Amino acid sequence: MRALLLLALAVPASAQDDAFEFFREEAMVSVASRRPEAAWRAPVAVDVVTAEEIKAYGYSSLPDLLRFRAGMDVVCARSADGNRAIVSARGFSRDFVAEMQVLVDGRSAYSPFLGGVYWASLPVQMQDIERVEIVRGPNAALYGSNSALGVVNIVTRRPGAKPAGSLSARAGDRTHATAEAAEAGGRLGGLRVSHTFRQITGNPGPSGAGEANDYLHSNKLNLRALLTPNEATELEVLAGGSWQSLGIPGVVPVQASKRAEDFEMLRAVRKLDSAGALEAVVSRAAMDVAADPLFAGTVDVRTYQYDAELMHRVGWADERVNSVVGAGWRLTGAYSDQTFAGHPAQQNEIKRGFTHHSAELTEKVTASAGVSLEDSQVGGLQPSWQAAALYSPHEDHGLRFSYAHAHTMPPLFNKYGDYRLSAPLRLAGNAELSPQQLSSWEAGWRSRALDGALRSELAVYLMEIRDRNFAFVRAPGAPSVVSYDNRNRAEAWGVELSEEYTLSPGRVLFANYTYEKVRDDKGPTDAFRTDLRTATPVHKVNMGGRALLGRGFGASALLGYKDAYDANSSTRGTRLAVKRSFRLDARLSWSPRPDWELFFAGLDVLQPYRVEWTDGTVLPRRFEGGVTKRFGL
Amino acid sequence: MRTALLLLALSGAANAESGPASPVAVLSSDSAHYRQALDGFTEAWGSTVTVLSLGEVPPPQAWAFVAIGSKAAARRWPRDAVVVSCLAPSASAGDGAALTRVSLLPDPAILVARLRALAPKLRVLRVLWSSESAREDAEALVDAGENQGLVVLSERIDPPSLLPERLRGLGDPTDGLWLMPDPALVNEQSFATVREYAAARRIPFFGPTEGLAERGAAATVSVTFHEMGRAAALALRARLSGRPGPETVRAARVTVTVNGPAARAAGLGPRFVGADKVLP
Numbered sequence: 001m002r003a004l005l006l007l008a009l010a011v012p013a014s015a016q017d018d019a020f021e022f023f024r025e026e027a028m029v030s031v032a033s034r035r036p037e038a039a040w041r042a043p044v045a046v047d048v049v050t051a052e053e054i055k056a057y058g059y060s061s062l063p064d065l066l067r068f069r070a071g072m073d074v075v076c077a078r079s080a081d082g083n084r085a086i087v088s089a090r091g092f093s094r095d096f097v098a099e100m101q102v103l104v105d106g107r108s109a110y111s112p113f114l115g116g117v118y119w120a121s122l123p124v125q126m127q128d129i130e131r132v133e134i135v136r137g138p139n140a141a142l143y144g145s146n147s148a149l150g151v152v153n154i155v156t157r158r159p160g161a162k163p164a165g166s167l168s169a170r171a172g173d174r175t176h177a178t179a180e181a182a183e184a185g186g187r188l189g190g191l192r193v194s195h196t197f198r199q200i201t202g203n204p205g206p207s208g209a210g211e212a213n214d215y216l217h218s219n220k221l222n223l224r225a226l227l228t229p230n231e232a233t234e235l236e237v238l239a240g241g242s243w244q245s246l247g248i249p250g251v252v253p254v255q256a257s258k259r260a261e262d263f264e265m266l267r268a269v270r271k272l273d274s275a276g277a278l279e280a281v282v283s284r285a286a287m288d289v290a291a292d293p294l295f296a297g298t299v300d301v302r303t304y305q306y307d308a309e310l311m312h313r314v315g316w317a318d319e320r321v322n323s324v325v326g327a328g329w330r331l332t333g334a335y336s337d338q339t340f341a342g343h344p345a346q347q348n349e350i351k352r353g354f355t356h357h358s359a360e361l362t363e364k365v366t367a368s369a370g371v372s373l374e375d376s377q378v379g380g381l382q383p384s385w386q387a388a389a390l391y392s393p394h395e396d397h398g399l400r401f402s403y404a405h406a407h408t409m410p411p412l413f414n415k416y417g418d419y420r421l422s423a424p425l426r427l428a429g430n431a432e433l434s435p436q437q438l439s440s441w442e443a444g445w446r447s448r449a450l451d452g453a454l455r456s457e458l459a460v461y462l463m464e465i466r467d468r469n470f471a472f473v474r475a476p477g478a479p480s481v482v483s484y485d486n487r488n489r490a491e492a493w494g495v496e497l498s499e500e501y502t503l504s505p506g507r508v509l510f511a512n513y514t515y516e517k518v519r520d521d522k523g524p525t526d527a528f529r530t531d532l533r534t535a536t537p538v539h540k541v542n543m544g545g546r547a548l549l550g551r552g553f554g555a556s557a558l559l560g561y562k563d564a565y566d567a568n569s570s571t572r573g574t575r576l577a578v579k580r581s582f583r584l585d586a587r588l589s590w591s592p593r594p595d596w597e598l599f600f601a602g603l604d605v606l607q608p609y610r611v612e613w614t615d616g617t618v619l620p621r622r623f624e625g626g627v628t629k630r631f632g633l
Numbered sequence: 634m635r636t637a638l639l640l641l642a643l644s645g646a647a648n649a650e651s652g653p654a655s656p657v658a659v660l661s662s663d664s665a666h667y668r669q670a671l672d673g674f675t676e677a678w679g680s681t682v683t684v685l686s687l688g689e690v691p692p693p694q695a696w697a698f699v700a701i702g703s704k705a706a707a708r709r710w711p712r713d714a715v716v717v718s719c720l721a722p723s724a725s726a727g728d729g730a731a732l733t734r735v736s737l738l739p740d741p742a743i744l745v746a747r748l749r750a751l752a753p754k755l756r757v758l759r760v761l762w763s764s765e766s767a768r769e770d771a772e773a774l775v776d777a778g779e780n781q782g783l784v785v786l787s788e789r790i791d792p793p794s795l796l797p798e799r800l801r802g803l804g805d806p807t808d809g810l811w812l813m814p815d816p817a818l819v820n821e822q823s824f825a826t827v828r829e830y831a832a833a834r835r836i837p838f839f840g841p842t843e844g845l846a847e848r849g850a851a852a853t854v855s856v857t858f859h860e861m862g863r864a865a866a867l868a869l870r871a872r873l874s875g876r877p878g879p880e881t882v883r884a885a886r887v888t889v890t891v892n893g894p895a896a897r898a899a900g901l902g903p904r905f906v907g908a909d910k911v912l913p
Contacts, residue, residue, distance in 0.1 A: 012854040019844025020824070022858075026703050026722060026816035050794040130792060160791060187765075272709060317688050319662075319704065451827065501824065506797035548801050594802025 018344070043358065043368040043388035043402060045444055045459045045496065047134040051157070054129055056546040057556045058587040058601050060170070060177070060198075060624075061126070062086055062121050066152070067583075068542040069461075069497045070512035071136045075567070077613030079203075079214050081289075082246045082259050084120045086613070089136050089150030090463065091492055091536035093517045095571050098469070099408045099438070100140075101147035104154045105238055107265050107283050110146050112332040112348060113303045115411035118287070121261050123240035125196045125220050127166065127179050128156040136496070137461060138440050140384035140406030141370035144328070144352050147436040148406035148465075156238075159183040159190030159226055170599075170626030175200045177626075188228040189235075196220045203444050205249070206616035208609045213247040214617070230270040236620050239264045249616050260292040276314045283307045299419075301336040320360040324370075328352045334412050341418040348412065350376040366390040374407075378415060379435040382407045400444035407435040414484040418588050426479045427571070433484050437466045453502040462493045471528040471570035482528050482573070489521040490532050506548035514540040525575035537563035537580075552591040559584050567614045574614040582606055597628045644754025656869060657683045657695045661702025661720075669886045670701045678870070697873055699865050700724065703816075706732070715872050719865040720858060722816055725764040733872060733880060735865045737814035737841060739856050739887040741777035747854050747889050748809070749783060750907040752837055754900070757784045757806045761827065762813035763793045769814060769881065785811075793818050800830045807836060812850075813889050815840040824848060837899035846890040851899045856884040856903055862879040 047069050059065040063085035067074040073093045075086040088097040098115030101108060104124050109117050133153040140147050165182040176199055184191035196219070203214040222240035229235070241262035248257060265283035272278060286304045312327035333347030340346050356370030369387040376382070386404035391401075410433045417429040442461040448454065468488040475481040494516040501509045520532040540563065546556035560583045567576040587601040601624050604610055609620040658674060660667045663686065675682050685691060687704055698716045700706040706724035710716050710732075718724035719735035749755060758778065762771045764812070771787045775786060778785030786802070790796050796818070810831055824840075828849045831838035837851035846853040847881075856864075864884040891901070891908040905911055 019842060019848050020820055022720070022818040022842070023814075025662065025664055025666075025817040028722075050793060052798060055798070081853070131794075165901075260695075271707065296874055315687075374852040453822075506801065506826075548797060552801070555799075591802065 001496075014064060033491055043386075043390065044139060045136040045442070045457070047071075047136070047457075047498070049132040049134070051130055053546070054126060056554065056587075057544070057558060057585070058589075058599060059126060060175075061085070061119070062122065062124075062132075062154070063127075064585075064603075065132060066134065068512075068544060068560050069134055070457075070498045070542070071150075071494070071514050072134065073536065073540070075408065075612045076610065076619040077567075077615060077617050079216070079246075079617040081118075081247050082145045082216065082244050082257065083116075083118050084216070084617070087117070087119065087152075089134070089152075090461070090494060091518050092149060092465075092532065093488075093535060093565075094530050095569050096411065097149070098146055098411055099149040100437075101143050101151045102154070103143070103151065104263075105156055105265070106153075106267070106281060107238075107263065107285070107307065108143075108305070109285075109329075109347065110195050111287070111303060112305065112412050113336075114333040114413050115146070118259070118261070120218065121242045121244050121259050121287070123220055123242040123261050123263060124154055124156060125179065125181075125194050125222055127168070127181055127196065128192075128194050128224075130155045130157045136459070136526050137442055138384075138386060138404035138406035138438060141354060141372045141386045141404070141432045142324075142356055144350070144354070144374055145376070145379065145382065145384075145407055145409040145435065148408050148436075156222070156224065157192065159185045159192035159224060161449045165631040166628060168626060168628035170624050172624030174202050174620060174621050174622050175624065185226070188229070189225065191226075192222075192327060203249075204609055204618050204620055206611065206618060206620060208611075208620075212249040212253075212616070212618065213250040216244060216245040217246070218242065218244045234267075234269040234271075236267045236269075237265070238267070256291070259287070260485055261285070261287040272314070277312075279309075279313070281307065281309045281311075298340045299336060299338045301334060301339065303332070303334045305330065305332040307598070317359075322358050324354075324356045326354050328354075330588065339413060339417050339419045343377045343416065343418075346412045346416045348376055348378040348409070364392050366392075376409065378412070379407065382409075382435055396448040398446045400442070400446070402440075402442045402444075404440045404442075406438050406440075408438065408469070409435050410484070414469060414471075420479065421482075421571075422479075424479045425573075427482050428474070428481050428483045430484045433469060434467055434486055436469050436486065439464045439466075450501075455498075455500045457496075457498045459496045460494070461496075463491065464488045465492075470530065473526045473528055490518060492516060492518040492532075492536075505545070506554075508545075509545040511543040512541070516540075527568075527575065528570050529568050531566065532569040534566040535568055537565045539563045552593075554589040554591070555587065557584070557586045562613060567612065572614065576611070576614040579614055580611065583610070597630075598626070599628075600625045653685065655681060655695075656697040656699055657685060657691045658699045658701060659687065659689075659691070659705040659708065661704035664702075664908060667701045667720060670862035670865070673857075673859035673864075674699055674701070674719075674866045675862075676859075677863040677866035697869060699862075699869055700846045701862070701865075706845040714858060715869065717865045717869040717872065719861045723764065733868050733882060735861050735868060736770055736881050736883045737856070737861070738774070738883065739841075740883045740885055741770075741773045741856055742780070743885065743887055744774065745777045745781050745783055745785070747887065747907050748811075748839060748852075749781065749853055751889065751891070751903055751905060752809060753906075755808045755837070757782065757786065758809045758811055758839075759786050759788050759803060759807050760811045760813060761788050761790055761796075761818060762815045763790045763817040764815050767813050767815040767817075774811070774813075790818060793823060796823050796826050800826065807834070809839060810839045811839045812841065812845070824850075826908075832895075833897065835898065835900055837850050837896065837901055843888060843890045843910075846892045846895075846910075849895050850892060851896040851901060852889060852891045852905075852908070854889050856887055856889055860884045860886050 063074050064071045073088045077086045096115035102117045135151040138148050139151045163184040169178045179196040181194035198218045200216040205212040220242045223433050225237045227235040244259040263285035267281045270278045289301045309328040315322050330350040339346045353373040354372035360366035363490040371385040374382045384406045388402035391399045415429045419427045440463045444459040447456045467486040474483040498512040516538050518532045541561040544558035564580045584606045585603045591597045603622040696714045703721040703723045706718040706721035716732045775785045778795040840850040840853045843855045868882045888909045890910045891905045892912045
């Protein structure tokens, strides 16, 4: 018996060659499959932006962070309703991107009213972000409806184990901001509280001259409390709020619009074994908008969302098979006397069950599949599914093939809205509007070389959207009636290539290229209907780098190129041909001591101002400087 | 190999019925490092050991376990089971099972003594770690340094992605760096970052596993996985005999491996006192 045992335990010498193999096996990262998983083996295209990158590049907003990433399309727009950006993945950019889900610590931040996300009022602060995971491509089987083009998962920092804090201030020719954070903790948990104030003023008018009534005063407050009564149990309370007042470009005299957003979330996680866990989350979120200037006149809107989700992660068969099973309930709604004339309260109850499984079939081949079944008042019974196969012929190379089907729930306004936008124009929802259906085929390749210093990723995809939801003039006349319909089909294919090279510690270069081509079936053609063929820039190139220069100095630069495209507002019926453009951001920092940092930055320095959308939002060249003091490093 | 493990499991399961103290070894996977530890455990235990892979259910009467790897250590154990974990840096007790942990870190007193012999000019050593589970070992190293006149400063890098920035912010004096055996921090990228930081300042960079010396650390003071398995067997035997013992035990036999060129570039040598191996 002993001989057999020793024979069985003989270790091949080659297995000891890799100094990091043991530590790699012990380490777990990422949430691309709603369970801890090596990002390397994620079944979808995942791009992770870390806290280190956020600090080195000095991103002051989430849209700026997303602008230079592969496959992302960021447009400076909608400052009139406080949003200031439209963000989409893999094209299909328009006023309200209903096909992209945004999660903050797992909580959906998607707006049920008009669709999309209000980036500027999102109650999350840059100083709190631990990392941002950008999943490109459909992930509805895991995250439900409205995640057909991708998921942006914002993960915030947990309180540390010892007292720490920071104070920072920045000021420039258009903005000033202050941010404070404090945290403390121990073995049983911790608490982190943070606050950010930001003000934007003095932006020029649509022609680049004069001064637009485009100001934003924003306060954000967040709290995160963690309790770990034992090693297997975690209880977390997350809460936050955002309060904005904003001016309306082009409106004189000054008119103030108010926007308040808040959320509360309780999460309990019980670790069952190394791969198994039971997770329960309940959350509530609400947004109050007073005098929303997106519409003519003043519109008050209140939206709310209640969520409950239970999820079980489990590992089987020596953990070669990992499964996630979950169920969720969501009640979401909007209340507005003006926009839902006669029926001010509109809501949608969503019940959902989902499961996802991945299995290591051999040492080189992993397969994964997931399915979700969602039943809602707005969309009815909607299945979504996805499957992927990963083949790693070598430890540093991985090929990925996937297919996914996802649906997108129409926003409440598109379905039930009724609003006289102006004397000659009425927006009317279509109660028959059904969810649009997206199918995607994708092949991807990831590689690492030079001891992991050079990382490459290539993705090629083909998407088809059936029953595409679009706005059009249903009845010309006085007033004209603009409504929504599904009679449309679109196809898109694209290539995304990313390279990142770490030259030496703290010195990183990156480049990415995105090609996107969209084909749009002929449908009703008018000023309100976005022509997808020209709405998406065909070529986008981004490159950048960051370096620690010695003696406490650091520098970073980001350069982006975007092809020409046609901006088309489906709520206002306006169009703008946007020329191809470059954008350059640069930052220089100096840390005379580890706990101090001074910086100077220029944003969009190549041109005096930029117009990317039809609504008159102008993004001027900006210069900023600031200082940060950290405590308890 | 899986078949072999299965056969062992089946044969072991039968043997386990012969006595309640016959230990059950549970492996996170059949990776070489876990098998080396199992080899050491079996050798030191001296009699039959039931070997289970992670997904297998232990015999119902089993109550003495060695968990090899964090995944194995994190499984749910029978209430009142006696569990010793090794190669499991994030292992912790739970649900009533008494868990003894074999640390990846050598005995801090021995570690500091060997470092001081190797680098007599070492006055201030910065210890880099990230995970909460590495805190206890980092604090033990600080205490050991204090007892032997070496200033050991604990530097938590949380999150690990902030490593370059934290290194940049390290104050003087820093005479050497020790990378804790923390899976959140030990990878190709962070290793290269620390190695190059140390090289630029001509200070020695020390690591906890021999393979890191081969990759360019000036020296490593390590315990082999085999030796950790042996330590686990001794700890389990002590626990089963009813002797009270510490929650964390450490293997006493350490190996000092010096990367000759890297050590000389960092100002060590020409003689490497106490080195068990010098890599050319």
